[in-house]
Amino acid sequence: xxxxxEFDLNxxxxxxxxxxxxxxxxxxxxxxxxxxxxxxxAEPDFFVRDMLTWALTRRxxxxxxxxxxxxxxSPVPQAxxxxxxxxxxxxxxxxxxxxxGALLHDVDDEVARSAWRAAVALVPRGSEGALAAELVRGLGxxxxxxxxxxxxxxxxxxxxxxxxxxxxxxxxxxDARAHAAATRRLIEDPDSDFAPALxxxxxxxxxxxxxxxxx
Numbered sequence: 001x002x003x004x005x006e007f008d009l010n011x012x013x014x015x016x017x018x019x020x021x022x023x024x025x026x027x028x029x030x031x032x033x034x035x036x037x038x039x040x041x042a043e044p045d046f047f048v049r050d051m052l053t054w055a056l057t058r059r060x061x062x063x064x065x066x067x068x069x070x071x072x073x074s075p076v077p078q079a080x081x082x083x084x085x086x087x088x089x090x091x092x093x094x095x096x097x098x099x100x101g102a103l104l105h106d107v108d109d110e111v112a113r114s115a116w117r118a119a120v121a122l123v124p125r126g127s128e129g130a131l132a133a134e135l136v137r138g139l140g141x142x143x144x145x146x147x148x149x150x151x152x153x154x155x156x157x158x159x160x161x162x163x164x165x166x167x168x169x170x171x172x173x174x175d176a177r178a179h180a181a182a183t184r185r186l187i188e189d190p191d192s193d194f195a196p197a198l199x200x201x202x203x204x205x206x207x208x209x210x211x212x213x214x215x
Contacts, residue, residue: 005020005023005024005030005031006020006031006032006035008020009021009024009031009035009036009039010039014045014047014048017039017043017045017048018045018047018048018051021036021039021048021051021052021054021055022051022055024036024052024055025051025054025055025058028055028058028059031055033056033059033063033064033067034067036052036055036056036059037056037067037068037071037083039052040052040053040056040071040078040079040082040083040086041071041074041076041078041079041082042078043078043082049082049085052082053082053085053086053089054089056068056086056090057086057089057090061090061092064086064090065087065090065092065094065095068083068086068087068090068095069083069087069095069098071083072084072098072099072103077106077108077110077111078110080103080106080108080111080114081108081110081111081113081114082114084099084103084111084114084115084117084118085114085117085118087099087118087122088114088117088118088121088122091121091122092122093122093124095118095122096119096122096123096124096127099115099118099119099122100119100123100127100130100131100134101134103115104116104119104134104135104137104138105137105138109142109146112138112141113146113149113150116135116138116149116150116153117149117153119131119135119153120153120156120157123157128157128158128160128161129160129161129163129164131157131160132154132157132160132161132163132164132165133164135150135153135154135157135161135164136154136161136164136165136167136168136176136180138150139168139172139175139176139179139180139183140172140173140174140175140176140178140179144194144198147179147182147198148194150179150183151179151182151183151186151194152186154183154187155183155186155187155190158187159187161183161187162184162187165180165183165184165187166180166184168180169181169184178198179198182194182198
């Protein structure tokens, strides 16, 4: 039974792989934890990856979490990214020390984004300020969508992120200062549109018109 189901996880058809991942979640005897994690590193379809994560969340934490932590050092970016995503869904704070650190600045954008989300989900009470100070080191990185992702992570930290953002908005590159200001605006008004706020902050920073609004 297990062999057939694990074989289906590698089927050329997305729908077959999706059904195999679904069965793995409903009936854990059909697919091993190892097979699910290995497939996470190679699966090209978003919906199948999400189902693989769901299946892993239904397995014993004491079995799954150590194996996911091993994946965080994989040379395969998708393995790291998907492990971070799954750890954030499981919510076991024993993973925090492995998430807080270099992964927040991973050279692969998708890994870094997954690390930001996982860190916010796993941060222990009282460590929010330290996390914010680490996250602001990434201000100005990447395109608009990448910057929006970091801003969302900082916004999720609420007031704990304000000191780090205030400091970042007063120094650093133009992109970092503008990104900090746009993030502060999101904290103050979660319904505001990020892209226009970022462009306006960049314009003011380039013109050098003193402190950027929101700082």
